[in-house]
Amino acid sequence: MAEDKSQVKVKFFTREQDESLHVQDTPIYAPISLKRYGLSEIVNHLLGLEKAVPFDFLIDGELLRTSLQDYLTKKGLSSETSLNVEYTRAVLPPSYLASF
Amino acid sequence: AEALEEISTPPRSVEESRELWHQSEISTAELSARLSEQLRLILEPTLATKLKGDYKTGKRLNMKRIIPYIASQFKKDKIWLRRTKPSKRQYQIMVALDDSKSMSESKCVKLAFDSLCLVSKTLTQLESGGLSIVKFGESVKEVHSFDQQFSNDAGAKTFQWFGFQEKKTDIKKLVAESIRIFERARPLNTGDQWQLQIVISDGLCEDHETVQRLVRRARENRIMLVFVIIDGISNNESIMDMSQVKYVPDQHGNLQLKIDKYLDTFPFEFYVVVHDIYELPEMLSTILRQFFQDLASS
Numbered sequence: 479m480a481e482d483k484s485q486v487k488v489k490f491f492t493r494e495q496d497e498s499l500h501v502q503d504t505p506i507y508a509p510i511s512l513k514r515y516g517l518s519e520i521v522n523h524l525l526g527l528e529k530a531v532p533f534d535f536l537i538d539g540e541l542l543r544t545s546l547q548d549y550l551t552k553k554g555l556s557s558e559t560s561l562n563v564e565y566t567r568a569v570l571p572p573s574y575l576a577s578f
Numbered sequence: 579a580e581a582l583e584e585i586s587t588p589p590r591s592v593e594e595s596r597e598l599w600h601q602s603e604i605s606t607a608e609l610s611a612r613l614s615e616q617l618r619l620i621l622e623p624t625l626a627t628k629l630k631g632d633y634k635t636g637k638r639l640n641m642k643r644i645i646p647y648i649a650s651q652f653k654k655d656k657i658w659l660r661r662t663k664p665s666k667r668q669y670q671i672m673v674a675l676d677d678s679k680s681m682s683e684s685k686c687v688k689l690a691f692d693s694l695c696l697v698s699k700t701l702t703q704l705e706s707g708g709l710s711i712v713k714f715g716e717s718v719k720e721v722h723s724f725d726q727q728f729s730n731d732a733g734a735k736t737f738q739w740f741g742f743q744e745k746k747t748d749i750k751k752l753v754a755e756s757i758r759i760f761e762r763a764r765p766l767n768t769g770d771q772w773q774l775q776i777v778i779s780d781g782l783c784e785d786h787e788t789v790q791r792l793v794r795r796a797r798e799n800r801i802m803l804v805f806v807i808i809d810g811i812s813n814n815e816s817i818m819d820m821s822q823v824k825y826v827p828d829q830h831g832n833l834q835l836k837i838d839k840y841l842d843t844f845p846f847e848f849y850v851v852v853h854d855i856y857e858l859p860e861m862l863s864t865i866l867r868q869f870f871q872d873l874a875s876s
């Protein structure tokens with residue numbers, strides 16, 4: 479598979495009130511192939527929490543539903559641009575909500 | 579035809595580039611004298627040249643020649659060593675400036691231009707040999723070649739090629755292409771010829787392992803490579819705090835996420851991090867001195 483090995487500079491931030499969910503605001507050089515799962519894994523790694531917390535990600539207020547690469551392509555950007563990525567605690571999955 | 583036009587037309591007008599060059603000259607005039615003085619000490623050979631053989635008369639006997647001398651019934655009589663005249667060490671120096679978009683995104687442009695102006699002007703004053711200026715990003719382009727005479731006007735014209743809009747920073751291509759350019763420029767009679775490359779960049783590049791292999795190959799070809807990282811001027815972030823995501827297989831072959839300091843795997847052994855143009859002369863001479871020390875002890 480000819481995967482694009484490019485990387486992009488990412489800075490994570492959150493508006494969560496809970497201080498234990500805040501990461502340091504230093505930049506991270508990460509593969510552009512990352513999607514929500516991979517990003518969530520990174521934030522959890524940075525937070526070092528005992529129990530993993532699933533996160534959703536937003537760039538410029540827009541929920542990320544694709545890879546970073548697809549986002550950049552859609553916006554006409556390249557991996558030379560650094561990204562400010564917001565994370566929020568993932569909302570409960572629809573199947574779970576339906577059981578209420 | 580349109581694509582060709584795009585490649586052959588520099589992104590900046592000659593007037594604008596002259597103005598930018600002029601500004602950089604003003605910003606670096608004082609520093610140039612300082613850098614020149616320091617580099618002269620480092621680049622010029624200070625050691626007396628070694629004794630060399632084989633001569634019929636000379637300063638000291640070459641012990642390796644004595645037995646063949648006797649065995650040959652004293653016919654092979656070139657048994658003396660002489661101190662040969664000191665030769666001026668010649669350098670071909672290439673300055674490579676990062677033209678990728680991350681440079682303009684992180685507001686490195688002014689410092690990048692100042693650095694290029696400072697380094698190229700100083701090296702020309704040293705009359706060290708040829709000077710080449712290269713730009714890199716997605717591709718590599720030589721914007722001033724070794725056989726061209728360098729001048730303020732030539733310098734200004736190189737600025738024309740830097741738009742800092744390239745969508746990739748291909749350091750692998752830069753190193754590979756530089757080796758080829760140096761190879762072509764290397765004179766046939768390579769007595770005391772050294773080739774030095776100074777890369778000026780924000781330091782953001784991928785695939786450190788492959789780059790490192792290429793850097794080693796450059797060194798085998800007697801190309802010295804030093805990397806000047808231009809760092810976080812606009813904001814409070816620094817490449818020194820940056821980390822990097824990697825996925826490393828564990829003993830079961832499952833990829834494990836690892837987050838390390840970015841500079842821990844930076845593929846250039848000789849690099850400096852510069853925040854201000856005033857730091858450049860000191861930093862550059864320090865790293866070059868280190869390089870020569872390392873070379874002498876290896």
Ligand SMILES: [Mg+2]
Pocket residue numbers: 558676678679680681746747780782
């Ligand atoms: Mg770049």
